[in-house]
Amino acid sequence: MSAVEVTGLAPGGAGSVTCAVDGCDRPAKAKALCEMHYRRQRRTGSPTGKRRPGPKPDPFRVFMRQTFGEYSDRTFDRLWFGWRMLRDLRGPDDLEQALAATTRPNGSINVNWLERVGMGALVQYLIEHEDDEVAS
């Protein structure tokens, strides 16, 4: 008898079996799992596997994260912010120009600077579109 079966049996006997997941006291509905864990098992292949909340990650961001794998999450977030602002608000030419300007001779990117340039693009965009909401 496995540990799961032992712990899964509640004192009440048949009909009161609890979920096989450690720490889950909900009654088992199917395959020794409660409804939530059974659904999670079907959806993700693991009863405890959690899907990341929110929309699917941008594949280009995933690519960039791999490219800059040595960056910390925090540094990468700042790089990505600047990159995205320039790409989305200014377009690829401005992005390329900014990247050239913020890349040091040794090839590394001055993330502080790129973040600031991205912030500048955002502020300028907001100023330029200040009246949009009022007009519509």
Ligand SMILES: [Zn+2]
């Ligand atoms: Zn459960």
